[in-house]
Amino acid sequence: MPDISALDLQLRALMSSTLGISEDRVAAFNAETLLFGALPELDSMAVASLLTELEDHFGITVEDEDLDGTLFENYGNLLAYLIGKKSNK
Numbered sequence: 001m002p003d004i005s006a007l008d009l010q011l012r013a014l015m016s017s018t019l020g021i022s023e024d025r026v027a028a029f030n031a032e033t034l035l036f037g038a039l040p041e042l043d044s045m046a047v048a049s050l051l052t053e054l055e056d057h058f059g060i061t062v063e064d065e066d067l068d069g070t071l072f073e074n075y076g077n078l079l080a081y082l083i084g085k086k087s088n089k
Contacts (some may be wrong), residue, residue, distance in 0.1 A: 009054025010057065011079055018053045019046055038042035049051060060085040 016026045019041040036042050042050070051062050060082070070077050 002083060004083055007082055007086060008079055011082055014053055014057055015050065018050050029031035029075040031074065031079070033075040035074055035078065042072065047050075054082070058082065058086065 009061075012026045012029065013023070015021060016023045019039070021039070021041055036047065054060065055062055062085075066081070071081055072078060
């Protein structure tokens with residue numbers, strides 16, 4: 001089982017650096033914080049960059065079938081996805 005709090009902190013740091021969002025702002029995210037369509041920094045190009053960074057940093061592969069409307073809907077979904085991918089490694 002992955003260390004969920006460590007994954008959460010790493011994901012927040014990765015989002016801050018990749019999207020150019022302040023660490024304080026990302027630290028305030030909760031599970032319901034809306035992402036794609038709500039964060040101006042997270043447009044379609046930024047999604048591609050973030051996916052690449054997720055794969056590189058966490059050593060996971062994001063499959064095409066995983067890219068549905070819910071993955072980037074909110075922070076909780078993205079973190080749950082990451083936890084699931086790390087649990088299956």
